[in-house]
């Protein structure tokens with residue numbers, strides 16, 4: 001069983017996020033990093049490309065933060081992490097959801113001196129889903145520090161009024177511009193940098209503002225893999241199709257298809273094809289101990 005403590009649940013409810021210093025098994029990290037670098041080199045182990053590829057080696061400006069979405073479709077070793085039972089079960093219990101399915105995974109690589117990502121709320125991007133809820137597990141593949149462009153959370157912002165979309169996501173001029181214009185009057189902006197060793201993780205609510213400043217170090221990579229999950233109760237919102245993801249909607253239906261949005265955990269149940277595609281590999285992940 002992969003269960004957060006009552007203190008961790010309380011802290012997630014209060015702050016809108018939770019930091020877990022040790023989440024991935026250290027011995028598995030070298031293999032994950034190797035597969036991470038392969039996908040950024042466009043080596044698709046399964047023969048399929050991810051759904052979104054925002055980096056082309058030798059073409060994309062070297063200081064832009066690099067992002068791939070749905071790397072599980074391209075590389076099963078990365079899928080073993082982003083589709084894992086540990087990620088799903090821990091998140092469902094932490095966020096008090098009946099179960100979770102993967103909406104999308106991400107691989108994000110902020111190179112030395114790499115640019116910022118906008119401080120945003122994930123759920124604001126989800127008007128193709130109903131309800132637009134999300135809970136995220138962000139996993140560090142490098143040691144992170146406040147000046148290496150790590151993710152920052154705005155404590156308590158999940159309790160603010162829901163803001164509309166605003167600002168440019170990649171390399172914005174001011175990564176805090178959107179959150180500053182959304183903050184309720186009289187509220188202090190409390191930014192918390194996630195400083196964890198490689199293998200550490202952070203979990204956040206879909207309405208928690210978060211983003212990351214430029215990587216100020218010329219010598220530090222900042223790589224992470226991320227599982228964005230939605231409740232198993234969530235359905236398609238046919239009124240607002242998403243230009244990429246709504247292609248996976250079965251015509252006339254609002255249920256999400258487990259072939260594309262697998263259930264990672266729901267009272268012990270997992271989508272049946274996960275076991276063959278992304279088997280639990282002993283030594284890759286540990287149950288959070290703190």
Ligand SMILES: O=C(O)CCC(=O)C(=O)O
Pocket residue numbers: 108117122136138149150151210211212224226
């Ligand atoms: O890794 C980052 O800098 C931002 C990631 C993010 O936006 C997310 O995990 O929702």
